[in-house]
Amino acid sequence: MTRGVHDRGGVPTDAPIDRTEHELAGWEVLTDALANALEDAGVVNVDEFRRGIESMPPDEYERAAYYERWLFSIETNLVEKGILRAGEVDARLGT
Amino acid sequence: MSHDHDHDHEPVGNEPEAAMRPRALEELLVEKGVLDRERIRARIDWLVSRTPANGARLVARAWVDPDFKHRLAEDARAAADELGLDVGPSPVTLGLENTESVHHLVVCTLCSCYPKALLGPPPEWYKSLPYRSRTVSDPRGVLREFGVELDDGVEVRVVDSTAEIRYLVIPRRPPGTEGLTEDELAALVTRDSMIGVAVPRAPERELAQSSTSGGG
Numbered sequence: 586m587t588r589g590v591h592d593r594g595g596v597p598t599d600a601p602i603d604r605t606e607h608e609l610a611g612w613e614v615l616t617d618a619l620a621n622a623l624e625d626a627g628v629v630n631v632d633e634f635r636r637g638i639e640s641m642p643p644d645e646y647e648r649a650a651y652y653e654r655w656l657f658s659i660e661t662n663l664v665e666k667g668i669l670r671a672g673e674v675d676a677r678l679g680t
Numbered sequence: 681m682s683h684d685h686d687h688d689h690e691p692v693g694n695e696p697e698a699a700m701r702p703r704a705l706e707e708l709l710v711e712k713g714v715l716d717r718e719r720i721r722a723r724i725d726w727l728v729s730r731t732p733a734n735g736a737r738l739v740a741r742a743w744v745d746p747d748f749k750h751r752l753a754e755d756a757r758a759a760a761d762e763l764g765l766d767v768g769p770s771p772v773t774l775g776l777e778n779t780e781s782v783h784h785l786v787v788c789t790l791c792s793c794y795p796k797a798l799l800g801p802p803p804e805w806y807k808s809l810p811y812r813s814r815t816v817s818d819p820r821g822v823l824r825e826f827g828v829e830l831d832d833g834v835e836v837r838v839v840d841s842t843a844e845i846r847y848l849v850i851p852r853r854p855p856g857t858e859g860l861t862e863d864e865l866a867a868l869v870t871r872d873s874m875i876g877v878a879v880p881r882a883p884e885r886e887l888a889q890s891s892t893s894g895g896g
Contacts, residue, residue: 593812594789594840600810602825607804609727612699617801618723619702622715625723625769631843635791651792651807656701668714677704 590643616652620659629662637661726768727801732871734765735798735848739874740866742775743853753777756848760798767797773846776839778876783830784837785823785876786847787815793841795848799871806875816840826877849876857883 609617623629629637637658638646646654663669709715738759742749752759752775759775760767767773773795776784788794789812794802805811815822819836823829830836839847851873857865860883872878 591790593809594787594816596809596813597817598810598813602805602808602810602814602822604803604805604826609801610699612702614724614727615702615706615720617727618720619706619709619715621723621726622719623709625719626715628714635843638791647809650698651804652702653698656698656705659705663709668712669708673708674701674704677708678700 589639590641590646591639613652616655616659620655623659623662628666628668629659633662634658727796730796730798730800732799732869732874733866734760734800735795735871735874736866736869737763737765737862738775738798738848739850739869740862742777742850743857743865744862749775749777749850752848752850756795756798765798770795770797771844771846773798773848775848775850776837776876777850778852780852781833782835782837783823783876784839784847784849785815785819786839786841786849787812788841789813789816790840790842793843793846795846798848799874803871823877826872828878849874851876851878851880854880854882 620629620634624631624634635658638654640661641649641654641657645657649657660669660674664671664673706715706720710717710720738752738756741759741763742752748759748762751762754774756773756775757767757770771793776786778784786794788806792802792807794806796802811822815838819838820830823836841847851869853865854868857868860868864883868881868883870878870881873880
């Protein structure tokens with residue numbers, strides 16, 4: 586079985602740990618709140634949410650900021666459930 | 681710094697674009713009747729109201745009450761409830777007591793599981809790829825990077841959090857704190873000491889009385 590990109594324990598790296606403290610930005614707090622509100626509402630459960638993050642293409646996963654992975658998972662799950670159409674968020678953003 | 685490891689440095693995100701996306705998502709979900717704004721607001725309020733002060737209160741009580749420490753190790757949610765702290769819908773959380781011979785270090789190799797109810801949102805480094813990799817393969821090296829040198833005789837136990845179980849380290853009570861009140865003790869308990877990458881602050885009673893700086 587291939588190791589998933591999310592499975593980081595012991596992955597060889599000599600990269601230093603960047604210990605810069607970072608207050609959550611508004612969009613990060615909102616993303617966190619949306620994921621939890623969807624769980625509270627019984628729309629996306631925690632296992633579906635994690636699977637969504639873990640299904641991200643590996644190179645994208647490694648490039649993405651933490652809450653960008655969350656957004657990816659929320660959107661992936663909502664599209665799978667037919668709540669959002671593919672590309673609907675992009676369309677709303679006008680991109 | 682080498683640029684060979686750029687993929688290990690997680691950007692905070694392309695702020696303007698990333699900032700718009702969750703707002704568009706929120707709008708769509710509200711319009712479709714999937715979520716109402718109250719529910720979202722409640723989760724925002726919950727997240728921003730969580731701080732390490734909650735965990736610090738539990739640790740300080742554990743330092744002065746061995747029975748409480750035992751209960752904290754068994755079930756941190758129930759222990760928090762005893763002190764009137766609302767942990768909300770949190771997963772099972774266990775306290776891990778550091779001793780003379782054992783030091784605990786918490787990581788989440790798969791993602792970022794963390795006792796948010798007791799410590800607030802996890803720091804950026806806790807969620808970073810290098811921390812998630814190296815805490816398992818080289819825990820003493822990671823501790824050294826955070827400024828913690830342990831004697832060779834001390835066993836380091838790395839604990840991997842999961843979606844189902846979270847951990848709160850109960851650090852060792854610093855020497856010279858016998859006369860302190862529980863609140864004074866709680867002020868020594870840092871977030872990082874409850875993750876296991878630091879030891880609590882040393883008591884500085886004279887400084888605390890005269891200094892205007894809050895320290896690190």
